[in-house]
Amino acid sequence: MTWSNHLSLRGAIFIKDTGGRIHLALTRAFLVRWLFVLAIAPLLVGGAARAQSMPRENLTSSASRIEVKDETGRTVLVPQPVRRIVSLAPSVTETLFALGAGDRVVGDTDFCDYPPEAKQRKHIGGPVSPSIEAIAALHPDLVVATREINRPESVHALEQLGIAVYATDPQAVEQVFVSTERLGDLLGAGGAGRKLTADLRRRLSEIDLRLAGLPAKNVLMIVWLDPLMSVGRNTFLDDALRRAGAHSVIDSPQSWPAIDLEQVVRLQPDYLIISNDDARQVQRELTELQERPGWRQLEAVRKRRFIVVSEAMSHPSPRLVDGIEQLASALYPGAFAADAAFLGALARNCRETVTASFSQLFFSLLQPDGCL
Amino acid sequence: MSETTSLTEARPAPSTQHHPPHLRINVEQASYAYSARKKAAPLFTLEATTFQAREREFVAILGPNASGKSTLLRLIAGAIAPLSGRVELDGFETCHLDVRTRAQRIAFVQQESPLIFPIRAGDYVLQGRHPHGRSLWFEKDEDFAIAENALAQVGAEHLRDRWMHEISGGEKQRVVLARALAQRPLVLLLDEPTLHLDIRAQIDLLCRLRRLADEHRYTVIEVTHDLGLAAEFADQVVLLHRGKCLRVGPPAAVYQRELLEQVFEVPLEVEAGPAGRPRVIIQGRRQETVHPQG
Amino acid sequence: MKPLTLRRVLWSCALLAGVLLGIVLLALRLGAVPFSFADLGQNLWWLVSGQREKISTDFRLIMVDIRLPRILLGIVVGAALSVAGAGFQALLRNPLADPYVLGVSSGAALGAILALLAAPTIPLMTPAAAFLGAAATIAGVYFLGRRQGQLDSGTLLLAGIVMASFLSAMIMFLMTTLASRELRGISFWLMGDLSTSIPRGLLWILVVGFLAAAGAILTTASDLNVLLAGEREAMHLGVDVTRVKLVVYISASVLTGLAVSVSGAIGYVGLLVPHVMRMFFGSDYRVLIPTSALGGAIAIVLADTLARTLIAPTELPVGAMTAMAGAPVFIYLLRRRVA
Numbered sequence A: 001m002t003w004s005n006h007l008s009l010r011g012a013i014f015i016k017d018t019g020g021r022i023h024l025a026l027t028r029a030f031l032v033r034w035l036f037v038l039a040i041a042p043l044l045v046g047g048a049a050r051a052q053s054m055p056r057e058n059l060t061s062s063a064s065r066i067e068v069k070d071e072t073g074r075t076v077l078v079p080q081p082v083r084r085i086v087s088l089a090p091s092v093t094e095t096l097f098a099l100g101a102g103d104r105v106v107g108d109t110d111f112c113d114y115p116p117e118a119k120q121r122k123h124i125g126g127p128v129s130p131s132i133e134a135i136a137a138l139h140p141d142l143v144v145a146t147r148e149i150n151r152p153e154s155v156h157a158l159e160q161l162g163i164a165v166y167a168t169d170p171q172a173v174e175q176v177f178v179s180t181e182r183l184g185d186l187l188g189a190g191g192a193g194r195k196l197t198a199d200l201r202r203r204l205s206e207i208d209l210r211l212a213g214l215p216a217k218n219v220l221m222i223v224w225l226d227p228l229m230s231v232g233r234n235t236f237l238d239d240a241l242r243r244a245g246a247h248s249v250i251d252s253p254q255s256w257p258a259i260d261l262e263q264v265v266r267l268q269p270d271y272l273i274i275s276n277d278d279a280r281q282v283q284r285e286l287t288e289l290q291e292r293p294g295w296r297q298l299e300a301v302r303k304r305r306f307i308v309v310s311e312a313m314s315h316p317s318p319r320l321v322d323g324i325e326q327l328a329s330a331l332y333p334g335a336f337a338a339d340a341a342f343l344g345a346l347a348r349n350c351r352e353t354v355t356a357s358f359s360q361l362f363f364s365l366l367q368p369d370g371c372l
Numbered sequence B: 001m002s003e004t005t006s007l008t009e010a011r012p013a014p015s016t017q018h019h020p021p022h023l024r025i026n027v028e029q030a031s032y033a034y035s036a037r038k039k040a041a042p043l044f045t046l047e048a049t050t051f052q053a054r055e056r057e058f059v060a061i062l063g064p065n066a067s068g069k070s071t072l073l074r075l076i077a078g079a080i081a082p083l084s085g086r087v088e089l090d091g092f093e094t095c096h097l098d099v100r101t102r103a104q105r106i107a108f109v110q111q112e113s114p115l116i117f118p119i120r121a122g123d124y125v126l127q128g129r130h131p132h133g134r135s136l137w138f139e140k141d142e143d144f145a146i147a148e149n150a151l152a153q154v155g156a157e158h159l160r161d162r163w164m165h166e167i168s169g170g171e172k173q174r175v176v177l178a179r180a181l182a183q184r185p186l187v188l189l190l191d192e193p194t195l196h197l198d199i200r201a202q203i204d205l206l207c208r209l210r211r212l213a214d215e216h217r218y219t220v221i222e223v224t225h226d227l228g229l230a231a232e233f234a235d236q237v238v239l240l241h242r243g244k245c246l247r248v249g250p251p252a253a254v255y256q257r258e259l260l261e262q263v264f265e266v267p268l269e270v271e272a273g274p275a276g277r278p279r280v281i282i283q284g285r286r287q288e289t290v291h292p293q294g
Numbered sequence C: 001m002k003p004l005t006l007r008r009v010l011w012s013c014a015l016l017a018g019v020l021l022g023i024v025l026l027a028l029r030l031g032a033v034p035f036s037f038a039d040l041g042q043n044l045w046w047l048v049s050g051q052r053e054k055i056s057t058d059f060r061l062i063m064v065d066i067r068l069p070r071i072l073l074g075i076v077v078g079a080a081l082s083v084a085g086a087g088f089q090a091l092l093r094n095p096l097a098d099p100y101v102l103g104v105s106s107g108a109a110l111g112a113i114l115a116l117l118a119a120p121t122i123p124l125m126t127p128a129a130a131f132l133g134a135a136a137t138i139a140g141v142y143f144l145g146r147r148q149g150q151l152d153s154g155t156l157l158l159a160g161i162v163m164a165s166f167l168s169a170m171i172m173f174l175m176t177t178l179a180s181r182e183l184r185g186i187s188f189w190l191m192g193d194l195s196t197s198i199p200r201g202l203l204w205i206l207v208v209g210f211l212a213a214a215g216a217i218l219t220t221a222s223d224l225n226v227l228l229a230g231e232r233e234a235m236h237l238g239v240d241v242t243r244v245k246l247v248v249y250i251s252a253s254v255l256t257g258l259a260v261s262v263s264g265a266i267g268y269v270g271l272l273v274p275h276v277m278r279m280f281f282g283s284d285y286r287v288l289i290p291t292s293a294l295g296g297a298i299a300i301v302l303a304d305t306l307a308r309t310l311i312a313p314t315e316l317p318v319g320a321m322t323a324m325a326g327a328p329v330f331i332y333l334l335r336r337r338v339a
Helices: A021-037 A040-052 A090-098 A116-120 A132-137 A152-160 A173-186 A190-211 A236-243 A261-267 A279-291 A320-331 A333-337 A340-353 A356-365 B002-008 B069-077 B099-105 B121-132 B141-153 B169-182 B199-216 B227-233 B257-264 C006-029 C037-048 C057-091 C104-118 C125-144 C153-177 C182-191 C200-219 C221-227 C231-236 C241-263 C269-281 C285-309 C318-338
Strands: A064-069 A075-080 A085-087 A105-108 A142-146 A165-168 A217-222 A246-248 A271-275 A306-309 B023-034 B044-054 B058-062 B084-089 B106-109 B187-191 B219-224 B236-241 B244-249 B268-272 B278-282
Touching: A075 A165, A085 A090, A090 A105, A090 A116, A090 A142, A090 A173, A132 A152, A132 C057, A142 A152, A152 A165, A165 A173, A173 A190, A173 A236, A173 A320, A190 A236, A190 A320, A190 A333, A217 A236, A217 A261, A236 A246, A236 A320, A271 A279, A271 A320, A306 A320, A320 A333, B023 B069, B023 B219, B044 B069, B044 B084, B044 B219, B044 B236, B058 B069, B058 B199, B058 B227, B069 B106, B069 B187, B069 B219, B069 B236, B099 B106, B099 B121, B099 C231, B106 B169, B106 C231, B121 B141, B121 B169, B121 C221, B141 B169, B169 B187, B169 B199, B187 B199, B199 B219, B199 B227, B219 B227, B227 B278, B236 B257, B244 B257, B257 B268, C006 C037, C006 C057, C006 C285, C037 C057, C057 C200, C057 C221, C057 C241, C057 C269, C057 C285, C104 C125, C104 C153, C104 C182, C104 C241, C125 C153, C125 C241, C182 C318, C200 C221, C200 C241, C200 C285, C221 C231, C221 C241, C221 C285, C231 C241, C269 C285, C269 C318, C285 C318
Parallel strands: A085 A105, A085 A142, A142 A165, A217 A246, A217 A271, A271 A306, B044 B244, B058 B219, B058 B236, B106 B187, B187 B219
Antiparallel strands: A064 A075, B023 B044, B023 B084, B236 B244, B268 B278
16 A cells, blocks of 8 residues: 555655554654744744853943842842933932932833933833833843832843842831932942931921920821722831821731721721822812712811822832921921921922922812912 | 335345354353442442344344443443453453454444534544544545445435534434444444434434445444334344343344333233234233234 | 645644744834844844854844743743643533633642742742642642543533632732732733743743643544544544543643743633634644644734733733733634624
8 A cells, every 4th residue: 555645745754554654654744743833943042042152241331340239138230330220110210310310310110200300211111010121222230129119020030131120128218218328329429318318317307306295196098099008017108107297097017908998987097198299180089088978987088187298208219208298297287387497498399399280279178378 | 215125125144154153242141230439339230141243243232211221232342341241352351452442343323422513524424433543643545435435335425514513313323323334343332323313214224234234244233222123123132121131032032022011011012023023012001992003 | 525634734834833933023023122124134144144243232132132032932832821722622522611711820820929928039939839839730620620530521620610719719818918019010920921031941941841741732632533522432432531631631731830830821812722723724633733832822922012012111911912802803703704
């Protein structure tokens, strides 16, 4: 019996058709088929492997590297000097600009909008899913990330390409300052860093002074409405509230705990705090809140004791202190009313952080003085 | 219809018969029992059964429901192993053969053919060649020819390109039989093949089986509860009742009125029919007038 | 009725391989950092001809270190999921079966979460733990899905669904009660995400694992065709049903585990690609397995390219793209076929 024309594969082994011998030829055909199909892949992968085995040239222009430990305990080899920085979080961008290193920032996230110059830097995506390609194409000397917002996968991916990634992880207000100083040292802007933090510390101690002896006010910080989320104990936000004389009624080990309205009603905070720069959205949310059945049980809602602070408060950056000041003066107007200089400085800071319409709106709605 | 004339003809004598036909299936005191769980009391027992089937022979395993017919058939197919006794095909115990070798020699036509994905009749019949292939094989011209031939043997060549779920019950049964024939087996086992067919299709199928058995030396073993058809077509009848084999023999020997009444639990009459085959008349209700059928 | 021949299978595969090559070239060209075809062609030529010095740094960085591994990963993952889907559809005799119906992806997700909690800084921990989770689920469902000593399709399906639900509930519990910082990325993983870069060695392990498992399923392809007509019937047609079911179960589960442990649970691919391939190339598993592999590779690379470029530079997870595109494509094909 002759071979059938089905297996007319060039180069296949033709075997006389006798029962079990078919198996052998087919095994070969099977292998050939797979090789045929995957012929491209080994070529490319092999080429890639060869490329990989090339000595990796320094992607950066810096000659030397120093070894530092970042705030998550990783060891990072940072090239010196650092000329090109990519930021992976808005708070980092703010800090970098505040340190005077703004012109060295070559890329930041889509959400980095403060200071306004940050919007003009090349965007590399969102903090949670940045484009590794885009970052790599910028040839950064250093990428600065945060443990809070960024994913470990992004950090690993960048490490694998030989890009230095420094992660910050401030969990209290004082740690924000230390973090800023260390970053400043790393960037060769140590002097600017210390000057900045000295100023910030001074302002904070001012507040401490004014609030000395006054009992802390119970507040609920609303991070998100649906589902209802607040801040947990070990976050910098909780610490910032404390520094502003507020005591968050929520006691939870989680960072952003989802909480029960019933629980809140039981705890009856004196004030509700929302951190948002968008006046209209806040207006909508607050009006809606007052309509909701469960919320009316809160005294704070009935008496309209809302405090809106700018988003500066929720970023672990130098502007955090602005937010703390705002909050403190809103909670204890009496302690700050007499100080014209302070109020003046506050107004100046506020003007930078808040739009005029916003402050006008809230002048009429909430407190008669200060911007909130 | 040429099939009707063959009903009244005697079974044609084989052209050459130098020696008795070859013994194919040998069932020797085979028994089986199964229970819902291991170590629980058996739900059903098939007691020791003995019979033999030769080539060209048409055997009917006859009995009412739950008499153990399907169990016996599965024993013959080698799908289950007997608790005691032996079931042999050409001297080899069927349950000890590996699945592929068994499938090359025994073809089994089930009662129901569930089909999940649509398939054409031609491809369905081609599956019958599977036992003769190997892993990673493609059908050869020879296989296509055999499948085509099988369809012709059952008179269903015109159904080749039709979808299985679109053809009628009788046509489907023929295609299923064609698949069994494509296996080129020695033995054809059929589990109640005429169950869902109309009378014409039933006769048609059985006539074909009869002819195929003669022409290709198949051994055909059919499970049925149809007394009349079994009498007409079978060479040998195995009568089962509640797991016991009551009698084995040609229809004339097995169809005794008292025996059949005991097994089927209905009043009936047995008379001699043409070609030495018995004819069964179901009485229905004893009190009513008897309608004699001549 | 066109008989299935080896030549037809090879031509079908060649056609799909050609399409895949085209999509790969497109994927290499597109991205947050643009390259022109001329650049691409020239650099690729330098790459394969060994003239590495001429390759620009950017090209090597973007193409070779970032895009190419990602594309290769997409190819393997897509092929693995599709072959697993086709296998499960045969094993469970259910056209709605997909690779995740037996809970493998939930087990892998649980493994990944535990890894993220325990050791977020070790990059290899997550895929390894995810695969272990998948393996544990495979074993668990196997023992639950047995009936009288062998795998029973109905029982297996039920066991898998129960396992999947239970594991999902545990995952939800963990996600809501534990500190949310480490688990931020898990939602990406649950949706399916190819952006995690994996070491080269792991990619080779994936390729080898895929070839072994898919090859095993391919050897049972003609048995699967017969198995689909019914288990008893298949046995009478010479199929060793117990062995075939076990081989397909383990191979398809391993394929799913491999894919899911590196890329998360990318949905719809395992379910739809085999059906689309059936429409074009027929239901015979001897052609369905290889074409599903290639079809899945095409689907994932295409989806991933879209995910990377749609709102660049932000990256969408691949699973979002397959979910968005999967259903309409299938409806369109279905209607065309019926019409």
